[in-house]
Amino acid sequence: MLPPRTVTTPPRRRLRRRAALGALSLAAVCSLLPAASPAAGAQGTPDGGHCAGRALVRVPGAAHQQADCLDELTTAGTVASGHTDPADFAGLTPLDLATPSGVPGIQIDGYFPDSSTTDTNHGWNHDAQFVIRLPDHWNGGLVVSGTPGNREQYANDRAISDWVLSRGYAFAATDKGNTGLTFYRDGRRPGDAIAEWNTRLTQLTRAARAVVTQRYHRPPARTIATGLSNGGYLVRWQLENHPELYDGGVDWEGTLWRSDGPGLLTFLPPALRDYPVYAADGPGAAEALEAMHKAGYPVGSEFLWPYHHQVYWDLTQRIYREEVDPGFDGATEAGAPFCAPGTPGCDADYDYATRPPSVHRAVDRIALTGRIGKPLVTLQGTLDVLLPISQDSDVYARMVHGAGRGALLRYYRIADGTHTDSLVDVFPGKLRPMVPCHRSAFTALERWLSGKGRPPADHTVERPAEADPATLLTDCRLG
Incomplete structure (x- = not known):
């Protein structure tokens, strides 16, 4: 990190550190790309100089x-x-x-x-x-x-x-x-x-x-x-x-909400049921592995599952289910952590499709339609195991095209990207950071909005075979 500069006003009291960080708190940014030209119409420093007005x-x-x-x-x-x-x-x-x-x-x-x-x-x-x-x-x-x-x-x-x-x-x-x-x-x-x-x-x-x-x-x-x-x-x-x-947007692995699924509440319960069986490597492990893949967790992402089971899957399922379906576990608030299937009110047994119409209406209030009205660039990693790509951005891209808005969308699947970029430090040989891809998507949107050329067509952005971690940290070419 570069040394901080001095502020012109007295520093304020340090902000209190929170004890807990929310679920679905994901991925990050990486090192700087070369600076681009200012947007059209830039005027530099306004009259009056530093902090005028x-x-x-x-x-x-x-x-x-x-x-x-x-x-x-x-x-x-x-x-x-x-x-x-x-x-x-x-x-x-x-x-x-x-x-x-x-x-x-x-x-x-x-x-x-x-x-x-x-x-x-x-x-x-x-x-x-x-x-x-x-x-x-x-x-x-x-x-x-x-x-x-x-x-x-x-x-x-x-x-x-x-x-x-x-x-x-x-x-x-x-x-x-x-x-x-x-x-x-x-x-x-x-x-x-x-x-x-x-x-x-x-x-x-x-x-x-x-x-x-x-x-x-x-x-x-x-x-x-x-x-x-x-x-x-x-x-x-x-x-x-x-x-x-807005003039446009860049959606970095956005959460998908649909009243008829898929969504968090359809692919997280299978993980809570089947991952422990797979991890135990005993009877039923092969069947549990197949069930995980069927639920959307990609083949080849297994090395990420222990962390997500410990940190994300259980917590995310319980608190978001409590938001739209508090009646599932009765008076209990946000269920029982890491409960075994068969436990009363256990989120491992949650079946969104069979829940009452009121639950689906609650989701419908926040649901997406795909009817975007301005240019959108979407990107998501193929090894995202918090929001599996086949259950999220793949589906949303189809929704946009189904709504007749495909001309406004560019969608890039980032090979070996995952939901949280800090995991790249843990698995540098298996993952690539998403942040440079977000920056490339952002600059592609800038060119699109400026009339300087449309972004490349939808495709999977492959991880360069010979790229070292330092290169991947700063470069993600979409075309």
Whole structure:
């Protein structure tokens, strides 16, 4: 990491570290690609210089905001100054991730009115928190994002914010309105907590566009939505439901919700039932292996299964099932961890297809349709074993084409990519990082939106046979 720069305002109190990071909190970013030219219409530093107009910038609809003038908006400075929370992005990025620097500007932290209190950042204990970063040297564009998993608003700082800020974009992120492993407690009826994620990103996008206009005296020439996992789901939903707010989006292994499946609640229960039998290597192990493959877990991904069984599968199934189907286990909240099949209310026995219509209606409230209204680039790793690709992005791509919107989609299957890039450090010979592929997808979308050429057709991006880890960390050629 490059040394942090000094901020021009006194450093704020360090943000409190959260004890737990949410499930579906995934993959990361890697080292820098060469800087690209600013977006069309870039004007450089506005009149007034460093942090001009900071006292005049107001976030529409915010109940509270704090604007600080920083010499460094990337994590090269914000970690030391207390303008990010490293706990939010812990475990998401490769160890050798390079950090860009040299991005002065304004950071605005705040929150919109909300009744839940799971986000503890700044000691506010208030949800619907956001961060907006306005670089002095602006390229005319705005990038907005919701967080992966159930993390808070700084979770994208290493994966997305650092890189887009270094390219001159303004950046905004939201905590999605609820955080943590008990996010499902928010709302009055099943599905409310996830539905709020969509509402909060729409709210932030509108507010951030207004803030950009205040700061730079003109609206953004381009607004791009991007995000990881749950953040990728938000990109899909926004382009389906509010395409007027965006010019395009990059969906990095977004979560798929469909009222008739497939989805988390259809492929996670087989893993909870069959993986322990396979791992025991006793009677029925061969049949359990076949059942895992049939459920969508790719052949060749077996080396990733122990970690996901311990960390992700059980927890993810229980908390997301509690969100849309709290009645399955009666008064118990989020089931029994690692229960054996046959245990009353055990999520290993969950069968989404047979659940009452009310459960399917709850999922339908947050479901995707494929009817995107702006260009979208989707990418997912072929060795993703949290959201198996055959049950997720493969299906979503077919949905987009089935809805007659295929001309707006480019879909890249990244060979040997997995859901969480930090695992590349554990299995460097078996996995490739996804972050350089996300950056390639982002720059391909930029060219597409600028009329400089359409991205390559949908295909699998193979892992170069002779590429060393350092090369894979910085390069992912889509064409």
